[in-house]
Each structure stands twice: as structure tokens, then as C-alpha cells.
Amino acid sequence: MADKKLAGQIAIVTGANSGIGEGVAISLGEAGANVVVNYVVNPDAANVIVDKIKSFGSNAIAIKADVSKEDQVMNMFAQTIQQFGTVDILVNNAGLQRDAKLHEMTLAQWQLVIDINLTGQFLCAREAIKEFLRRGIAPERSVACGKIICMSSVHEMIPWAGHANYATSKGGIKMLMQTMAQEYGRQKIRVNSICPGAIKTPINTTAWSTPEAYNSLMNLIPYNRIGVPEDIGKLAVFLASDDSDYITGASIFIDGGMTVFEGFATGG
Numbered sequence: 001m002a003d004k005k006l007a008g009q010i011a012i013v014t015g016a017n018s019g020i021g022e023g024v025a026i027s028l029g030e031a032g033a034n035v036v037v038n039y040v041v042n043p044d045a046a047n048v049i050v051d052k053i054k055s056f057g058s059n060a061i062a063i064k065a066d067v068s069k070e071d072q073v074m075n076m077f078a079q080t081i082q083q084f085g086t087v088d089i090l091v092n093n094a095g096l097q098r099d100a101k102l103h104e105m106t107l108a109q110w111q112l113v114i115d116i117n118l119t120g121q122f123l124c125a126r127e128a129i130k131e132f133l134r135r136g137i138a139p140e141r142s143v144a145c146g147k148i149i150c151m152s153s154v155h156e157m158i159p160w161a162g163h164a165n166y167a168t169s170k171g172g173i174k175m176l177m178q179t180m181a182q183e184y185g186r187q188k189i190r191v192n193s194i195c196p197g198a199i200k201t202p203i204n205t206t207a208w209s210t211p212e213a214y215n216s217l218m219n220l221i222p223y224n225r226i227g228v229p230e231d232i233g234k235l236a237v238f239l240a241s242d243d244s245d246y247i248t249g250a251s252i253f254i255d256g257g258m259t260v261f262e263g264f265a266t267g268g
């Protein structure tokens, strides 16, 4: 039986009906958290994850909300508090890509990625912090007043040609995360980022779905395998639990070594 490190805590995971969000929601539920599975499309997939979390003995509900829309985010938090009483953990995971060379990128492509990947994290974090401050520390559940985990990327560090909107959103998340950690540390709110490398999900199918693409991807990964959502789920449980109580304001890279720049192993 899995260790119930998050027993009784309430977690919201955005974009939790696919890929990394799905893996994180399941891991948090397995660790004893009651989980809000946020989705914006495909409620059936969200309901499958809700059922899986319930099979561990935790509670779960699916809530539809577009994280880039202020009223929908506020409504998601209100529904969560009505249903579960409070929020202890926010995983700001929802994100997407709209790739284009910069000189061909439309304002709509730029704006959509910034709105969802960056403004969406601000809107959700603001509501979470309001609730953490209202409630204060609940020592029976955690020594911290609340935990926010931002899903960033290796692209908060590595520039990415053809993806300026996405890389900019992740660079922005780094400063948002660190500023929140600085601003609310004294209230015992911990804020950290997970920075995945290549994880096998629908967002990057072209990077792993053919042997040629996979082999080419391995040129970037010293550890020589693609990541899976469970890798991220385990780290999210650690960052949400009191095991990581002295970690705040940190970007944790989980990338099979992508950020040690494999190309320099034989060159440079």
C-alpha cells in the first residue's frame, strides 16, 4: 500500500485529464489527497481519473474551468471550498504550445500561450493564496500553510527556437514562482517549480512517436530514456508533502540530464 503522505489534504491539479496532469493527480490521490481534476475539454477522460483516484480510497471530483478566465478560476476555487472545505495544494499544470517561427507568429498564437501558460498560473495561484491566508496552518494536515507547484519546463532555462511564446511563458513562470515564494514565505506558503524535460504525453507526440524521432530525441538526453508522467507524479508528491518542508523558491529539473547539455559531451 502506498505511503499516505498527503492524507486528508485537498489538491487542485489543473489540466489533469491528460499527460503530466493526469499522472500528478493520480499520484497525489494515491498518497491520500482528495483531488480536484480540472479539465477544459473531454470530461470523460476527467471522470476516468476521478474513478481511479477513488479506487485508492481518496475522494475526487472533476471541475471544468479554463484557467485563463478569471471568473471560471474563481468559480473552480469556490466549488472546491464548498465541496471539500479548503485547498492545501495547487498544481498549476495546464499548458499548451502554438509553435511558429517568430516572424510568422500571430498575435493570437502569442497571446493564447501567454494567457493559458502564464496568466492561468497567476489566476490560480492568487485564489489559492487567498484561501491559504484565510485558513492559516492546519497542523493536523501539514506544517506549511499551503503548497503551490508550478509546472514549468527545461525551457525556463533553455531558449527554444520556433517556440518563443512557450519559452517566454516558462521564463515568466520562474519569476512568478520565485516572487510568490519570497512574498509569502513568512506565512509558511511554499512555492516551487517542476521543470520537466521530455515527458511522453500528447503535447510532444512528434518527438517520440516514430523510432527516428525517438532516436534523435535521445541525442539530447544523457540518461537515454524519455520521461513518463509517473516520474513527475512522484516529484509532485514530494514537493506537496512535509518531506520537502525546507524547499521553497526552487526550480527542480527532472529531465534525464537534458540540462547538462549532452551536445558538449563530445564537442564544445
Ligand code: NAD
Pocket (backbone or CB within 6 Å): 014, 015, 016, 017, 018, 019, 020, 021, 038, 039, 040, 041, 065, 066, 067, 068, 093, 094, 095, 096, 116, 151, 152, 153, 154, 195, 196, 197, 198, 199, 200, 201, 202, 203, 204
Ligand atoms: P497535455 O497536452 O497532455 O496536457 C495539457 C493539459 O492542459 C490538458 O489536459 C489540456 O486540456 C489542459 N489545458 C490546456 N488549456 C487549458 C486551459 N485553458 N484550462 C485548463 N486546462 C487546459 O500536455 P502535458 O505534456 O501533460 O503538459 C502539461 C504541462 O507540462 C504543461 O504546462 C507543459 O508545458 C508542461 N511540460 C510538458 C513537457 C513534456 O515533455 N510533455 C515538458 C515540459 C513541460
